[in-house]
Amino acid sequence: ILNVEQSPQSLHVQEGDSTNFTCSFPSSNFYALHWYRWETAKSPEALFVMTLNGDEKKKGRISATLNTKEGYSYLYIKGSQPEDSATYLCAPSGGYQKVTFGTGTKLQVIP
Amino acid sequence: ETGVTQSPTHLIKTRGQQVTLRCSSQSGHNTVSWYQQALGQGPQFIFQYYREEENGRGNFPPRFSGLQFPNYSSELNVNALELDDSALYLCASSSGPQGNEQFFGPGTRLTVL
Numbered sequence: 001i002l003n004v005e006q007s008p009q010s011l012h013v014q015e016g017d018s019t020n021f022t023c024s025f026p027s028s029n030f031y032a033l034h035w036y037r038w039e040t041a042k043s044p045e046a047l048f049v050m051t052l053n054g055d056e057k058k059k060g061r062i063s064a065t066l067n068t069k070e071g072y073s074y075l076y077i078k079g080s081q082p083e084d085s086a087t088y089l090c091a092p093s094g095g096y097q098k099v100t101f102g103t104g105t106k107l108q109v110i111p
Numbered sequence: 112e113t114g115v116t117q118s119p120t121h122l123i124k125t126r127g128q129q130v131t132l133r134c135s136s137q138s139g140h141n142t143v144s145w146y147q148q149a150l151g152q153g154p155q156f157i158f159q160y161y162r163e164e165e166n167g168r169g170n171f172p173p174r175f176s177g178l179q180f181p182n183y184s185s186e187l188n189v190n191a192l193e194l195d196d197s198a199l200y201l202c203a204s205s206s207g208p209q210g211n212e213q214f215f216g217p218g219t220r221l222t223v224l
Contacts, residue, residue, distance in 0.1 A: 031209065043115070043215040044201070089153055099144070101153035
């Protein structure tokens with residue numbers, strides 16, 4: 001089971017601000033890293049699956065980078081909107097879907 | 112394409128009882144993973160089923176058991192319920208067991224009194 005840390009635990013940003021969060025995980029025995037967005041009263045929604053060191057993925061205003069050698073991933077949101085308010089979870093896996101979730105970063109975008 | 116469904120949505124049990132939670136996987140998916148999310152924590156991996164066989168297990172006692180059926184739907188059974196079992200139970204289906212994108216159901220909220 002991997003030790004996964006996400007920071008910050010929560011943050012409030014103004015609409016239009018850009019923000020980023022960090023996911024740290026052990027660099028050994030890495031297979032893939034998943035980012036999820038979890039809105040209140042909904043199911044977690046997959047944002048990205050990343051496997052290669054140096055990977056960068058982008059979906060609209062949200063992007064993510066991966067460094068498997070040092071064991072971290074960043075998630076960036078450009079020009080935050082109120083609909084971006086959610087908890088963002090990262091989940092590295094060490095293969096065979098032994099996925100370990102972080103506790104998440106709770107984002108509140110203030111209109 | 113049908114999404115992942117779970118039943119029931121809410122459940123209240125008392126200590127010592129047994130409970131069965133159900134999950135229907137997304138069409139075309141052969142893998143189901145179960146997670147427990149206690150208050151203030153991220154989802155914790157319970158186990159995974161791939162093609163009707165258990166394919167990996169997290170740090171949960173044997174009273175947590177499961178099944179996967181030929182249509183790839185799955186059950187999570189918990190015996191001898193304890194107060195600490197109160198949590199949101201999520202299932203997620205995927206098209207394979209290794210690092211594939213998972214699609215989550217809405218969860219079952221279990222309360223143990």
